[in-house]
Amino acid sequence: xxxxxxxxxxxxxxxxxxxxxxxxxxxxxxxxxxxxxxxxxxxxxxxxxxxxxxxxxxxxxxxxxxxxxxxxxxxxxxxxxxxxxxxxxxxxxxxxxxxxxxxxxxxxxxxxxxxxxxxxxxxxxxxxxxxxxxxxxxxxxxxxxxxxxxxxxxxxxxxxxxxxxxxxxxxxxxxxxxxxxxxxxxxxxxxxxxxxxxxxxxxxxxxxxxxxxxxxxxxxxxxxxxxxxxxxxxxxxxxxxxxxxxxxxxxxxxxxxxxxxxxxxxxxxxxxxxxxxxxxxxxxxxxxxxxxxxxxxxxxxxxxxxxxxxxxxxxxxxxxxxxxxxxxxxxxxxxxxxxxxxxxxxxxxxxxxxxxxxxxxxxxxxxxxxxxxxxxxxxxxxxxxxxxxxxxxxxxxxxxxxxxxxxxxxxxxxxxxxxxxxxxxxxxxxxxxxxxxxxxxxxxxxxxxxxxxxxxxxxxxxxx
Amino acid sequence: xxxxxxxxxxxxxxxxxxxxxxxxxxxxxxxxxxxxxxxxxxxxxxxxxxxxxxxxxxxxxxxxxxxxxxxxxxxxxxxxxxxxxxxxxxxxxxxxxxxxxxxxxxxxxxxxxxxxxxxxxxxxxxxxxxxxxxxxxxxxxxxxxxxxxxxxxxxxxxxxxxxxxxxxxxxxxxxxxxxxxxxxxxxxxxxxxxxxxxxxxxxxxxxxxxxxxxxxxxxxxxxxxxxxxxxxxxxxxxxxxxxxxxxxxxxxxxxxxxxxxx
Numbered sequence: 001x002x003x004x005x006x007x008x009x010x011x012x013x014x015x016x017x018x019x020x021x022x023x024x025x026x027x028x029x030x031x032x033x034x035x036x037x038x039x040x041x042x043x044x045x046x047x048x049x050x051x052x053x054x055x056x057x058x059x060x061x062x063x064x065x066x067x068x069x070x071x072x073x074x075x076x077x078x079x080x081x082x083x084x085x086x087x088x089x090x091x092x093x094x095x096x097x098x099x100x101x102x103x104x105x106x107x108x109x110x111x112x113x114x115x116x117x118x119x120x121x122x123x124x125x126x127x128x129x130x131x132x133x134x135x136x137x138x139x140x141x142x143x144x145x146x147x148x149x150x151x152x153x154x155x156x157x158x159x160x161x162x163x164x165x166x167x168x169x170x171x172x173x174x175x176x177x178x179x180x181x182x183x184x185x186x187x188x189x190x191x192x193x194x195x196x197x198x199x200x201x202x203x204x205x206x207x208x209x210x211x212x213x214x215x216x217x218x219x220x221x222x223x224x225x226x227x228x229x230x231x232x233x234x235x236x237x238x239x240x241x242x243x244x245x246x247x248x249x250x251x252x253x254x255x256x257x258x259x260x261x262x263x264x265x266x267x268x269x270x271x272x273x274x275x276x277x278x279x280x281x282x283x284x285x286x287x288x289x290x291x292x293x294x295x296x297x298x299x300x301x302x303x304x305x306x307x308x309x310x311x312x313x314x315x316x317x318x319x320x321x322x323x324x325x326x327x328x329x330x331x332x333x334x335x336x337x338x339x340x341x342x343x344x345x346x347x348x349x350x351x352x353x354x355x356x357x358x359x360x361x362x363x364x365x366x367x368x369x370x371x372x373x374x375x376x377x378x379x380x381x382x383x384x385x386x387x388x389x390x391x392x393x394x395x396x397x398x399x400x401x402x403x404x405x406x407x408x409x410x411x412x413x414x415x416x417x418x419x420x421x422x423x424x425x426x427x428x429x430x431x432x433x434x435x436x437x438x439x440x441x442x443x444x445x446x447x448x449x450x451x452x453x454x455x456x457x458x459x460x461x462x463x464x
Numbered sequence: 465x466x467x468x469x470x471x472x473x474x475x476x477x478x479x480x481x482x483x484x485x486x487x488x489x490x491x492x493x494x495x496x497x498x499x500x501x502x503x504x505x506x507x508x509x510x511x512x513x514x515x516x517x518x519x520x521x522x523x524x525x526x527x528x529x530x531x532x533x534x535x536x537x538x539x540x541x542x543x544x545x546x547x548x549x550x551x552x553x554x555x556x557x558x559x560x561x562x563x564x565x566x567x568x569x570x571x572x573x574x575x576x577x578x579x580x581x582x583x584x585x586x587x588x589x590x591x592x593x594x595x596x597x598x599x600x601x602x603x604x605x606x607x608x609x610x611x612x613x614x615x616x617x618x619x620x621x622x623x624x625x626x627x628x629x630x631x632x633x634x635x636x637x638x639x640x641x642x643x644x645x646x647x648x649x650x651x652x653x654x655x656x657x658x659x660x661x662x663x664x665x666x667x668x669x670x671x672x673x674x675x676x677x678x679x680x681x682x683x684x685x686x687x688x689x690x691x692x693x694x695x696x697x698x699x700x701x702x703x704x705x706x707x708x709x710x711x712x713x714x715x716x717x718x719x720x721x722x723x724x725x726x
Contacts, residue, residue, distance in 0.1 A: 002546075005604035014476035018558045018608045040550050060474070060482075060557030331476045390476050399477040422476050457557065461473045 001036070008058055011051045012322055014329030014390045015422065017060030017457055019045075025069050030145045030175050033065050037453050044147075045456035046171040048088055048115030053332040054422035055457035056122065056170050062455065065175065067117050073097055074178060081183040082140065087117030087176040095309070100254055103183040104308055106138040111315040117176045122419035123168030123373055126312070127217040127239075130367040134378065136167035137371060138182050144174040147449040151177070165444050168373040170418055172459045173448045188242035189253030191217070191311050196301040201232025201343055201350075205382055208367045209339065211238040217311070222363030223295045224386065225288040227354050231347060234363070235298035239311055259309040261316060271319055278324035282389060287361040328390035333360075333402060334420040336368060339381040341412035346384055349405050353386075358398055360386035374441055375433065377417040385420065399423065418458055429462045438463070471506050472529045474557060480506040480531075482556040484549075486539060486597055487566030489516035491666030492616065492689075495682035496563060497532065498524060499690050505561070507532040508552040512539075539566045539593030540585075549600055561693070562601045563614040564594045567634075569668050575626045575725070583630030590634035595641060602645055605654040612655045614693060615642040619662050619701070622710045625726060627674055646698060655696040659689050662706040674726060678703065 006021040020042070022033045037044045045059035047066050057064075071088035078101035085094065092112035094105055107126045109119065118124075123136045132138070141155040144166060152174065154163035166173045194215070198204035204220055212218050215238040222234040247253055265271055281290060315321070322330060337345050353359050364385045368378045388398060402423045409416070410431045416424050430438055442463070448454075455464075474480040483500055487493045489511035497507055501524045511517045514536040521534040533555055537548055553559045567590045570582035598613060605611030620628065621635025639658055646656035663669055663679040680703055688702035701707040716724075 002549075002600045002603040003607045005607045007608045007610050010476075012476070015474070015479070016558070017474075018604075018610070040547075042550065042554055055475075061553040061555065061559065329476065395477045395479075399475075402477065423478075457473070460470070461475070464470060464473075 001040075006064070008047070008050065008064060010054055010058065010329075010422070012053050012325070012330040012332065012390075012422075014331050015055055015058065015457075017055065017058040019059045019062050019064040021064045021066055023066045023069055027145060027151075027177050030065065030177070031149050033063055034147050034149065034453055037063050038451060043455035044453055045459075046087075046117060046121070046175050048118040049090060049113045051109075051111060051114045051118060052122065053330075053420045054418065055461060056418060057118070058457040059455065060457055067175070068115065070177070071115075076101075078103070081185060082180060083183060084178060084180045085116050086178055087115060087120075089116045090114065091119070096256060096259075098183055099186070099189070099259060099308070100256055102186050102250070102254060104186050106132050106182065106184040107135045108312050109315075110313065112309070112313045113316065116179050116181075117171070118419075120167050120176055120179060121169065121171045122417070123371075123376070124419065125366070125368065125378065127219040127366060129378065130212045130218070130369050131216060132184075133369065133371050134168070134373065134376075136164075136373055139163075139167065140180040140182055142166075142179040143177045145177055146174040147451065147453040161444065162448070164372055165374040165441060168375045168377075169441075170375070170458055171456065172454055172463070173444060174454070186241065186250075186254065186308075187244040188247030188250045189255070189258055189307055190242060190247060190305040191239040191308060192242060192246075192303065193237055193239040193306050193311060194301075194303045195235060195237050195298065197233070197235050197295070197298050199233050200230055201347055204232050204234050204236070204365065205339070205343055207236045208365060208382055211236060212367045214238075214240070216240045218367055220365035221294065221298075222365055222384070223291045224350065224360040224363040225291045225354070226295070227351070231350055233295060234365070235295065237311075239306070242305075253307070259307045261309060261313065271317075274318045275320045275322075275324045278318070278321065279326065282324050282326060282361070284357070284359060288359075291361075325389050326391075328392065328395075330361075330387055330389055331422050332385055332387050332420045333405060333423075334383055334385040334417050335405065335409040335414050336377055336379045336383045336417065337381050337409065337412050337414040338379050341414070342382045342384075345408050345412040345414065348408055352401060352404065356397060356401055358388065358394055358401060360388050362387040374437060374444075375418075377415045379413070379415055381414075383417070418462065424462065426462055426464065470530065471533065471556065472531065474506070480504060481560045482506050482508075482553075482558050483561035483563060484508045484510060484552055484556070484559065484601075485563045485565065486510040486537075486593075487564065487616075489513045489520060491668065492661065492664055492682045492685050493563075493565040494520050495686035496565070496689055499683075499686040500561075501531045503690065505531070506556055508535055508556055509533065510535045510537050510539075510548075510552075511566070512536065539596065540588045542592065542596040545596045546600055549597070553604075559601075559604065559611065561612045561614065562597065563616070563689075564597055565616045566590075566593055567616065567618075567668070569628070569631050569671055571628045571631070571672065579630075583633070586630045586634045587637075590631075591637050591641070594638055598641075598645065602649060602654075606649055606652045609653045611653075612657065612693060612696070613642070613645060613649070614657045614659060614689065617642070617658050617660045619660050619706050619710050621660070623713055623721070626724070627726065655698075657689075657692055657697055658699045659692065659702060660699065660706065660710070661685050661702045662709075664702075678705075 488509035692700035
């Protein structure tokens with residue numbers, strides 16, 4: 001099996017961990033992978049699209065079970081909006097299948113390249129977390145194979161403990177083989193989007209909280225370079241679905257041709273080359289200018305209509321944008337804080353990053369509410385996701401800074417999201433999950449995986 | 465290995481490269497291991513002598529972070545290699561570099577003496593030992609389209625001389641083997657570095673027959689090897705001037721060379 005050794009990276013290209021790749025085409029291949037792991041004394045981790053910013057789908061020196069080929073939409077009912085899909089089906093496949101019939105996934109990530117297995121494992125959220133919760137809240141039922149070889153079916157009622165632990169369990173308990181989901185009805189292919197500026201952090205958070213009830217989606221962009229009285233300023237995008245009758249031609253706007261992101265900008269320039277032209281700007285001065293220009297452009301308050309795909313999948317707008325961060329790649333640091341402590345914690349973190357000369361290049365805020373899953377990242381509050389460029393020169397200082405961030409977040413009763421953060425230690429994880437939760441998870445782990453076959457680099461870092 | 469002996473995890477802000485050093489316990493192997501640990505590598509140290517291996521491991525890990533793991537192994541036990549390699553790569557969390565330094569030198573004890581058993585041991589360890597390890601490693605690196613193989617040859621492999629036919633043969637064959645791997649693997653993005661040390665002040669040197677001019681400390685050799693690794697060179701002499709000396713020696717015509725005493 002030495003000739004199956006492949007190099008795998010995280011989405012940000014800031015980590016690499018080679019392992020033995022096994023491509024699963026059917027559920028029997030999953031069992032075979034567990035058998036092989038047992039025989040060779042190795043571990044197995046699942047991988048779909050590899051879109052996690054950290055080590056969730058890496059298993060250095062172990063087996064990488066590649067589920068991207070199990071990508072069949074097994075059934076779709078346009079009357080009820082219920083879809084059944086294999087774990088390798090991407091959000092892109094899903095929305096392109098259902099949107100022409102007038103449906104949309106209830107929760108989507110900022111990229112459409114993620115797979116069902118990945119969305120379930122990380123229990124992803126979208127810009128509508130405050131209203132629709134996480135991806136897992138729309139699962140009617142799923143099947144999975146446990147490392148013991150047993151096949152289980154879980155729903156909110158049946159095997160409820162496993163249901164609430166495997167969703168958001170980062171593939172550490174079993175491998176999803178099929179998921180049944182409820183989609184959301186659309187009355188138009190367009191969203192109505194309100195865009196308005198927020199001049200400082202307090203107004204920014206207030207805008208997120210205040211704008212949420214009247215909208216279906218809300219997201220903030222933050223100018224991470226602005227300091228002083230403008231600290232935390234940015235722009236809010238709040239969108240709502242069009243009601244029945246608001247769109248005179250829903251059949252027309254829901255056509256795929258009116259949704260798909262154009263491959264060119266200004267109608268002529270290929271976007272696939274754009275990341276190369278962004279590269280010279282990927283430094284403190286370049287991004288300061290970009291942030292400033294973006295803020296100035298955001299000042300006039302306006303309302304416009306935008307297709308679902310264009311509104312949601314911002315990360316796909318420039319293909320391979322993450323390559324513009326250069327050789328060291330990028331990391332994302334996302335913190336979730338209760339609404340009472342968010343302002344002071346983020347003010348401290350933003351000032352710290354500016355003072356240390358390591359400002360984030362991009363900041364994105366969202367509004368959240370808690371959910372019932374065991375390893376939940378959600379709080380009744382907000383999240384702030386910060387993108388940092390990694391270079392050889394700044395690694396040690398940045399590491400120290402992020403450890404300080406972790407302390408600020410934990411002290412503020414905050415949480416982290418393991419599709420994003422790559423530097424969180426086992427101690428920090430224990431601190432925000434609480435001993436009770438970690439014990440409960442480990443008990444389930446022992447039950448599902450008595451031989452410890454399912455392990456990713458993330459698992460070893462957080463629970464190892 | 466117990467659960468408590470896990471290496472410090474590699475993260476984007478504390479990335480560790482991963483290397484296996486075979487023949488790590490003493491001399492050049494120990495010096496190179498110390499150097500690599502300092503330069504940000506997580507290490508699997510492989511050698512026969514468990515006590516020395518554990519001592520080196522303890523020394524490297526003394527700083528607080530766990531950077532090295534010890535694997536006692538005799539490179540002439542070829543059939544153990546695949547399973548051990550699986551285990552090491554799993555413990556290291558991947559693999560970037562493999563350094564094969566294991567080697568023995570048993571001079572026959574005079575220019576007119578012969579000793580097949582000693583010659584055989586040298587070939588079994590210096591050459592076949594290397595092939596046993598580097599075959600699966602080459603397969604892995606070829607598949608991953610990344611990696612670096614470092615083989616420690618010797619100036620003694622550049623010419624067959626009167627003093628030690630078995631040693632010359634084992635090292636010359638190793639050079640050829642490494643060259644062949646290089647020709648196979650360069651197109652897959654893998655670097656194969658052949659290191660040809662002159663005399664290095666190690667235990668092996670004490671056993672050497674004849675004069676040992678320009679002997680250097682193992683630390684100096686380790687620095688040279690590390691530099692060559694970073695530049696992804698193909699062949700390097702340490703110290704560098706052996707390249708010129710060996711250029712001359714390689715060109716001494718046979719009618720003279722076969723009459724020489726060295």
